Amino acid sequence: MDHDLMKERLGEFLDGEMSPEEGRAFSGHLAACAECRALRAEWERLRGVFFAAGPAPAAEETERFVARVMARLPEPEAAGAPSSLPEFRWLVPALGLSFAALALSFAPLLEQPEDPPSALLLEDSRSPEVARWMSSPEAETPDEALGFAAEER
């Protein structure tokens, strides 16, 4: 690694985030480079001043904080807090699909019987042929009554 790259990666070295090989190479460079050593010292000094840990909170303070948080926790039902049934969420859509499938399976049973052909005719448009068909005992189909020949394939 050249010097400029070393300077740029000083932070990684100080953070212990280099590979062992890179770390050894960097240590070797530091031993020989006054500029990088000075930079390291400057950073460690500033870090000690500006990012020093403060005193840990006293036990009483911690307990007061815990009590305040616990008092503000939502009730499980009201605020969507951790539910005791997260593992059954899949059941809702599954039930919905099952119900839909069941409803569809009953649909054919609910079909209304077809209207008879006579019901499709308007009262005032009944022709003599239709009247004959409606009263003809021989005709089995409206076509027969009306004299249409069956189409042969």
Place this chain on the structure above:
Amino acid sequence: MTPGRYKREDADEQELIDGVLAGRRDDYADLVRRHYPRILGLCVSMLGDASEAEDAAQETFLKAYRSLADFEGKSSFGTWLHRIASNRCLDALRRRTRRGEESLDALLETEGPRVRRLVAEPARGGDPSGDADLVRRVLDRLTPEHRLILTLRELQGLDYKELMEALDCSMDAVKSRLRRARAAFLMLARHISGSSGV
């Protein structure tokens, strides 16, 4: 409070999380108790004001409780809390109005010698509370993002992998952001001390 690396979830903590999810709210008190010092430390370092930091810490734990069912365990619980607290602190800092914010020159004019001494020499036997206020006023000059990553790394001791999880970014982004944050902070410190550094 000593900075240190978060260890991966141990069995005890996972049991507590499972307990909360099963409806044992008291288990959450144990989780709060364990993580309060570090989360408070982060919020104090970021926000400066003790009252505001306490509020942010409370909101962090409340948010974590409400979202606990979504915690997948890909990171440690502590790192996950850091992520929530970081976002809350960033939001708070960004909301602060720039009106009334002290300029660096104004700070140097009123506290020049003290600030220069702070930057040039480690605080030894000085005025801890006074120095803490000066530290806060100097750190206020950093952008919220630079201040956050430096706090997470230098004060909270998160390693790069934990930083990735807390900041939700790549390893390259962590390295890049840290480099820029440190460069900005060094430039600030050198400007204060009137030195050109190395």
